[in-house]
Amino acid sequence: MIERIKEISGQNASICMQCGTCSASCTGRDLMDYPPRQVMRMIQLGNQNVLNLKSIWICSTCFICTARCPRGIDIARLMEALRVINLRKGREVLIAEKIPLEILTRVPQMALTSGFRKLSA
Known part of the structure; x- marks a missing residue:
């Protein structure tokens, strides 16, 4: 490893x-x-x-x-x-389908984008 x-x-x-x-x-x-x-x-x-x-x-x-x-x-x-x-x-940590809608509407799009780049495949 x-x-x-x-x-x-x-x-x-x-x-x-x-x-x-x-x-x-x-x-x-x-x-x-x-x-x-x-x-x-x-x-x-x-x-x-x-x-x-x-x-x-x-x-x-x-x-x-x-x-x-x-x-x-x-x-x-x-x-x-x-x-x-x-x-x-x-092994993804951030799965789009599991993010509550209320968070998707409140979190800045740039934060979501950077989160997906780091935490998902």
Whole structure:
């Protein structure tokens, strides 16, 4: 699995030294089940459960973790690779038919579009 993530993202998670800078910088960490540092460790260990984490969908791809990583790892790109693997397996998070009509009428169209790009196949 680590090779597949590397192929999709172009990033080598093996060089992560587990310093925790990514987690300390993450704006969404309070909503995640596992902070970025632990997601990185799961990738390093080849733990398949990393694909089931809420954290990979919570990541807003703000690139703060990427900008601050002392090893130069694009962590946001790794999170995106995990989402891509899930989407290729048909594991969608946002399904249009399940969105309540009241939300569709209140949410800006650009927000819906970006949500669909990130969370659906």
